[in-house]
Amino acid sequence: xxxxxxIARPYSKALxxxxxxxxxxxxxxxxxxAAAAIADDEAMQTMFELSSMLPSxxxxxxxSVYAGIDGVQKATAELKNFFSLLAENGRLPALPAIALGxxxxxxxxxxxxxxxxxxxxxxxxxxxxxxxxxxxKKLGKEVNISSEVDATLIAGAIIRAGxxxxxxxVQARLxxxxxxxxK
Amino acid sequence: xxxNPSEISELIKDRxxxxxxxxxxxxxxxxxxxxxxIARIHGLADVMSGEMIEFPGDTYGMALNLERDSxxxxxxxxxxxxxxxxxxxxxxxxxxxxxxxxxxxxxxNSLGEVIDGKGAIExxxxxxxxRIAPGVIExxxxxxxxxxxxxxxxxxVPVGRGQRELIIGDRQTGxxxxxxxxxxxxxxxxxxxxxxxxxxxxxxxxxxxxxxxEHDALAHTIIVAANASDSxxxxxxxxxxxxxxxxxxxxxxxxxxxxxxxxxxQAWAYRQVSLLLRRPPGREAYPGDVFYLHSRLLERASRIxxxxxxxxxxxxxxxxxxxxxALPIIETQGGDVSAFVPTNVISITDGQIFLESDLFNxxxxxxxxxxxxxxRVGGAAQTKIIKKLGGGVRLxxxxxxxxxxxxxxxxxxxxxxxxxxxxxxxVTELMKQRQYAPLNVAEMGVVLYAANEGFLDDVDxxxxxxxxxALLAYVKSNSADLLDxxxxxxxxxxxIAGKIAAAISDFKTNGVY
Numbered sequence: 029x030x031x032x033x034x035i036a037r038p039y040s041k042a043l044x045x046x047x048x049x050x051x052x053x054x055x056x057x058x059x060x061x062a063a064a065a066i067a068d069d070e071a072m073q074t075m076f077e078l079s080s081m082l083p084s085x086x087x088x089x090x091x092s093v094y095a096g097i098d099g100v101q102k103a104t105a106e107l108k109n110f111f112s113l114l115a116e117n118g119r120l121p122a123l124p125a126i127a128l129g130x131x132x133x134x135x136x137x138x139x140x141x142x143x144x145x146x147x148x149x150x151x152x153x154x155x156x157x158x159x160x161x162x163x164x165k166k167l168g169k170e171v172n173i174s175s176e177v178d179a180t181l182i183a184g185a186i187i188r189a190g191x192x193x194x195x196x197x198v199q200a201r202l203x204x205x206x207x208x209x210x211k
Numbered sequence: 212x213x214x215n216p217s218e219i220s221e222l223i224k225d226r227x228x229x230x231x232x233x234x235x236x237x238x239x240x241x242x243x244x245x246x247x248x249i250a251r252i253h254g255l256a257d258v259m260s261g262e263m264i265e266f267p268g269d270t271y272g273m274a275l276n277l278e279r280d281s282x283x284x285x286x287x288x289x290x291x292x293x294x295x296x297x298x299x300x301x302x303x304x305x306x307x308x309x310x311x312x313x314x315x316x317x318x319x320n321s322l323g324e325v326i327d328g329k330g331a332i333e334x335x336x337x338x339x340x341x342r343i344a345p346g347v348i349e350x351x352x353x354x355x356x357x358x359x360x361x362x363x364x365x366x367x368v369p370v371g372r373g374q375r376e377l378i379i380g381d382r383q384t385g386x387x388x389x390x391x392x393x394x395x396x397x398x399x400x401x402x403x404x405x406x407x408x409x410x411x412x413x414x415x416x417x418x419x420x421x422x423x424x425e426h427d428a429l430a431h432t433i434i435v436a437a438n439a440s441d442s443x444x445x446x447x448x449x450x451x452x453x454x455x456x457x458x459x460x461x462x463x464x465x466x467x468x469x470x471x472x473x474x475x476x477q478a479w480a481y482r483q484v485s486l487l488l489r490r491p492p493g494r495e496a497y498p499g500d501v502f503y504l505h506s507r508l509l510e511r512a513s514r515i516x517x518x519x520x521x522x523x524x525x526x527x528x529x530x531x532x533x534x535x536x537a538l539p540i541i542e543t544q545g546g547d548v549s550a551f552v553p554t555n556v557i558s559i560t561d562g563q564i565f566l567e568s569d570l571f572n573x574x575x576x577x578x579x580x581x582x583x584x585x586x587r588v589g590g591a592a593q594t595k596i597i598k599k600l601g602g603g604v605r606l607x608x609x610x611x612x613x614x615x616x617x618x619x620x621x622x623x624x625x626x627x628x629x630x631x632x633x634x635x636x637x638v639t640e641l642m643k644q645r646q647y648a649p650l651n652v653a654e655m656g657v658v659l660y661a662a663n664e665g666f667l668d669d670v671d672x673x674x675x676x677x678x679x680x681a682l683l684a685y686v687k688s689n690s691a692d693l694l695d696x697x698x699x700x701x702x703x704x705x706x707i708a709g710k711i712a713a714a715i716s717d718f719k720t721n722g723v724y
Binding site for chain 1: 223226235236237238239240255256269279280300
């Protein structure tokens with residue numbers, strides 16, 4: 029996981045800079061998400077590892093699948109160049125990591141951050157708004173809230189924003205109490 | 212089912228009441244790989260170097276390598292229950308150990324946790340294990356003696372309070388014995404001792420504890436033990452933990468003595484950790500910062516002035532200086548002092564006590580090589596009487612060594628040479644001392660006086676040891692006032708010299724040996 033991340037970083041950065049210069053951040057985002065989904069496929073990954081295929085054949089294969097996806101714009105010359113470059117360097121398997129890195133850079137530039145809330149009970153609209161508001165205050169960025177329910181937390185919620193975790197669940201408090209008592 | 216002593220309702224109530232369970236914001240990461248006590252963690256965006264990292268199961272680690280996509284963490288203790296994918300949390304704290312008087316008489320591990328089974332310590336104060344050494348302004352020169360109770364050391368290589376004196380020698384030359392004797396001699400002086408055992412057998416440590424207990428010296432001693440079976444990370448941090456415990460006493464205007472037994476093993480442990488963290492190896496496969504490893508540790512042993520003590524104690528202690536004296540131990544291989552770590556530590560310390568296996572096997576114990584052993588600052592800290600009388604010993608031994616080598620070729624020697632040889636033999640014999648039998652200043656003064664003034668010249672060489680113990684017993688019973696007054700003041704003048712001379716002549720006429 030982290031191997032690809034290191035490899036992906038310069039590619040993500042280059043793409044992001046290219047996209048912001050040409051003011052096509054969203055278009056690139058869509059294309060990359062689609063390409064990443066293709067590259068993530070198991071069959072595709074095995075194909076990438078086949079040494080009997082030429083890099084150009086890899087690119088052709090990728091582009092043909094890409095063309096078959098509905099709702100994405102046609103592959104631009106730049107996207108084709110990008111795929112060829114990756115194929116030449118043997119980095120096609122890193123495509124999902126590159127897309128992820130690109131999304132992170134884009135979010136950072138937008139001043140947005142993804143916040144995940146895991147709660148014991150389903151959150152009401154009001155609760156979500158309140159969490160979003162206080163997180164915006166804490167992080168100084170616009171937040172994008174997604175929520176899920178996990179009954180094992182007993183009560184309370186865990187809020188995650190990147191590496192930052194605010195654990196306000198009863199489960200975590202019980203764990204802490206048990207270590208404090210066992211000392 | 213049996214109840215633990217800690218399960219009394221009152222205690223449980225107290226703990227639940229004081230339990231802080233508030234939600235806290237912490238940075239988390241994921242364990243990517245785990246091997247040989249080193250975890251690589253992905254995430255932990257705002258981790259600090261040296262920060263404590265919390266793993267599941269109340270296990271902690273220390274972040275040492277901050278890399279682009281991962282953090283290298285050494286796990287302090289067992290790591291069998293941690294697996295790939297576990298979460299690791301930042302704590303925002305640098306590694307700390309408990310400090311204070313309640314640690315005296317106890318055996319603790321590198322993290323300050325009690326391991327002697329005598330019950331928990333109620334610690335109220337914690338200090339970080341890595342602290343910056345006092346600066347130039349805060350220091351004061353070394354001018355008080357730290358008596359080791361060993362004639363050979365106090366007379367020839369004196370140690371002052373706040374000094375760093377290296378004890379170096381091969382295995383089985385009595386390095387630890389010298390240090391243990393020094394600890395035993397601090398009984399009743401108010402000097403607190405810390406004995407840091409690194410990479411030793413648990414049975415050896417148990418032995419040391421028992422010996423200190425036997426000689427009533429455990430009550431003023433803290434033992435920090437990182438056994439050979441403990442992880443390399445714990446062995447690496449043990450000296451820093453011990454140093455912090457000693458600095459607590461120094462900073463409140465008291466004197467403390469710390470023994471690192473031994474720093475060679477700590478360097479090995481650090482080498483292991485560094486290589487596992489993939490830091491580039493240098494000479495003898497040690498990492499590049501192995502000099503700094505020891506220099507920053509030994510620099511913390513120091514004497515600090517009264518102004519500084521007042522500042523550290525928030526004005527509670529006034530007009531007192533504090534000191535931390537360090538006796539690091541280095542084990543050489545086959546007497547090779549030019550290896551990497553020995554040369555480093557020799558250059559860092561303020562002198563060294565050089566122990567040799569040849570001398571040890573010849574029965575000269577402590578096996579101190581008087582020619583190679585030096586003390587660069589201790590001379591200023593000697594008591595007057597030892598300084599006056601000890602100088603002659605050093606000279607006699609130096610001349611003896613030179614002549615002994617030279618006279619092996621000569622068949623007949625002139626009177627002066629023969630006399631010097633005889634004196635040298637007797638002084639060498641006199642410098643022998645049993646283990647666990649430290650002498651106080653007055654006893655040492657009497658013995659050195661006897662050697663200096665020629666009272667030993669008509670005593671057979673093989674009778675010197677017997678003569679010395681009989682003399683001391685005699686003086687103790689017949690001139691106790693004299694010994695007490697010397698011990699109290701440490702002064703030396705014609706009057707005292709006369710009294711000592713009288714006491715010795717008295718013994719020679721009336722005593723038996």
